[in-house]
Amino acid sequence: MTTPERMPGHSSRGRLERVLRRGEFAVTAELNPPDSADPQEVYARAAIFEGWVDGINAVDASGANCHMSSVGICALLTRMGYAPIMQIACRDRNRIAIQGDVLGAAAMGVSNILCLTGDGVQAGDQPGAKPVFDLDCMSLLETIRIMRDQAKFLSGRKLTCPPEVFLGAAINPFAPPYDFRPYRLAKKIAAGAQFVQSQYCFDVPMLKRYMETVRALGLHEHCFILIGVGPMASARSARWMRANVPGVHIPDSIIARLEGAEDQKAEGKRICIDIINEVKEIEGVAGIHVMAYRQEEYVAEIVHESGVLNGRRPWRREPAPDEAALRERLGNLDEEVIEQPTDMAAEAAGDAPAT
Numbered sequence: 199m200t201t202p203e204r205m206p207g208h209s210s211r212g213r214l215e216r217v218l219r220r221g222e223f224a225v226t227a228e229l230n231p232p233d234s235a236d237p238q239e240v241y242a243r244a245a246i247f248e249g250w251v252d253g254i255n256a257v258d259a260s261g262a263n264c265h266m267s268s269v270g271i272c273a274l275l276t277r278m279g280y281a282p283i284m285q286i287a288c289r290d291r292n293r294i295a296i297q298g299d300v301l302g303a304a305a306m307g308v309s310n311i312l313c314l315t316g317d318g319v320q321a322g323d324q325p326g327a328k329p330v331f332d333l334d335c336m337s338l339l340e341t342i343r344i345m346r347d348q349a350k351f352l353s354g355r356k357l358t359c360p361p362e363v364f365l366g367a368a369i370n371p372f373a374p375p376y377d378f379r380p381y382r383l384a385k386k387i388a389a390g391a392q393f394v395q396s397q398y399c400f401d402v403p404m405l406k407r408y409m410e411t412v413r414a415l416g417l418h419e420h421c422f423i424l425i426g427v428g429p430m431a432s433a434r435s436a437r438w439m440r441a442n443v444p445g446v447h448i449p450d451s452i453i454a455r456l457e458g459a460e461d462q463k464a465e466g467k468r469i470c471i472d473i474i475n476e477v478k479e480i481e482g483v484a485g486i487h488v489m490a491y492r493q494e495e496y497v498a499e500i501v502h503e504s505g506v507l508n509g510r511r512p513w514r515r516e517p518a519p520d521e522a523a524l525r526e527r528l529g530n531l532d533e534e535v536i537e538q539p540t541d542m543a544a545e546a547a548g549d550a551p552a553t
Contacts, residue, residue, distance in 0.1 A: 212309025262322025287316030
C-alpha cells in the first residue's frame with residue numbers, strides 16, 4: 199500500500215489530519231477491543247465502520263480492564279489500510295516503554311495518538327495490579343511532541359527518524375469544575391494536543407456554554423474539537439452509565455424520553471442523531487466521536503441519518519486487484535511445505551540431498 203506524502207504544515211501523513219485541516223466535519227469511532235487473540239475479531243469489528251468514519255480508536259485498557267492491546271489492534275488495522283487512533287494510557291507503562299511503543303506504532307503506519315492519563319486500577323477487574331503513572335496526559339503529550347518535533351528521546355538521545363504523528367487528548371466539558379474545563383484544554387494544547395475527543399455529550403446546553411469560553415479564548419483555532427456521542431440501549435443502561443461511568447453526565451430529561459418510548463433502543467439511536475444535529479451547528483466543533491458500545495451496527499445508520507458527512511464518503515477498504523491471486527499463491531505455498539517437509543537436522547549436518 200502506497201504511503202501518502204506528508205502535506206505542508208501537517209504533522210502526519212494520516213487521513214484524519216487531512217480531513218480536519220481541509221475544514222471537513224470529521225467522524226471517528228471507537229473499536230471495542232476483543233478478549234481474544236483472534237485477529238478476525240478485530241477485522242469484523244472494524245469492517246462495520248468502513249466508509250463511514252475517518253479514524254478508528256484503538257482503546258488502551260479503558261476502565262482498567264484488560265483486552266487486546268491498543269498497539270496490537272493498531273498493527274492489525276494498519277495492515278489492512280484502516281486509519282487507527284492509538285490510545286496510550288499512562289497507568290500501565292513507564293516513559294521507556296511508552297516511547298518505544300510510539301516509535302513502533304509510527305513504524306507500522308499509525309498516524310494518530312490519543313494521550314490519556316488512564317483510569318485507576320481500582321476501577322477495573324484486577325484491582326491488585328500495580329499502577330505506574332510515570333507520566334500523565336500532559337507530560338505524555340510533551341514527550342511525544344519532543345520526539346516528533348525535536349527528534350529526540352526525553353533523555354536527549356537523538357532519533358534517526360522521528361515519529362510523524364497527529365497528537366490528541368481527551369476532554370470532559372460535563373464534569374466539575376465546569377469553569378476550569380476550557381482552561382484545562384488550553385493546557386493540553388500548550389503541551390501538544392492538536393485534536394481532542396470529548397466524553398459523551400448528552401447535555402447540549404452545557405456543551406454550548408463550554409464552547410463559548412473556548413471560542414473566547416481562541417482555543418478552537420489551535421485545536422480540532424470532536425464531541426463524543428453515542429446511542430443508549432435503554433433508560434436502565436442510561437441510569438447505570440450515569441451512576442457508574444466516571445465523568446458521564448446524563449440529564450433527567452434524556453432518561454425520561456427513553457422511558458416514555460415504546461422502543462427504547464430505537465429512541466436511544468434517535469436521541470444520538472438529534473444531539474449530533476445540534477452539535478454540528480456549534481461554532482468551533484470540528485467533528486464527532488461515536489462511541490456505540492455493543493451497538494456498533496448502528497454507527498453507519500447514525501452517521502448517515504445525521505447527514506454530518508454532507509455527501510462525503512470516507513475511506514473504504516477495497517481489495518487490491520492481485521489480492522485473491524496472492525492469497526491463492528500463499529495457500530499453495532503452505533500446501534507445498536506440508537507435502538514436502540525439509541529434514542532440517544539432516545540439512546544442518548550436511549546430509550541433505552543436493553538441490
